[in-house]
Amino acid sequence: MTEALSSTAGVLRLADLDPAPLAALLSGYGLALTPVAPGEPIPGSFWGESEAGLIGDRLYARPDTPLHSVLHEACHYICMSPERRAALHTDAGGDTAEENAVCYLQILLAARLPGVGAARLMADMDRWGYSFRLGSARRWFEQDAEDARDWLRGHGLIDGADRPTGQRRERG
Structure with missing residues (x-):
């Protein structure tokens, strides 16, 4: 993981965008974007470093947190079962199918953020x-993600045109 974390030069970080549209997007799913001061440890960060953290319905991020990390952790929250969401602290868990759905959904949500877009994410x-x-x-997104789309549709998180419904998973 250290190699991956060291290769993030040039990625969009929270400080690179107006956080208001992101906070509003996450709020629609019942998730609060919670700022962490520069240099402080990020509560609930599974990966450490500058990666986003999850505890309950709060997503923690510093100005240097990569946007893809914020969206990825947010999508874990959106995609997990209500039972897991109720006990959420640091490790979002989930199986391979859910992880694929998380990756797909984060790309769709990036398209809704001004100055970001799916291609950049x-x-x-x-x-x-x-x-x-x-x-x-x-x-992967264009040619190999049918399973992720099916999973998201099956849980009511995207519609038949691959648009996010604004709902989070509400059944096991």
Whole structure:
């Protein structure tokens, strides 16, 4: 993981954008974007360093936290069962199908943020070190993510046109 974390030069960070649209987006899912002071440890961060953290319905991030990390952890919150959400502290857990859905949804949500967009987020995911069978986030998203779309549709998180519904998972 250290190699991936050291290769994040040029990724969008929380400080690079107006946090208000991001906070509003997350709030719609019942998640509060909670700022952490520069240099302070991030509560609930599974990966440490500058990566976002989750505790309950709070997503913690510093100005140097990569946006893809914020969106990824937010999508874990959105995609997890209510039972897991109720006990959430640091480790979002989930299986491979849910992890794929999280990656897909974070790309869709990035498209809703001014100055971000899906293409930029996928490039940042590649820089960080996400790995996909086809070699890049874009190729996976466009050519190999039917299982993720089906999972998200099955849980009511996206509609038939791949648009986020604004709902979080509400059943096991």
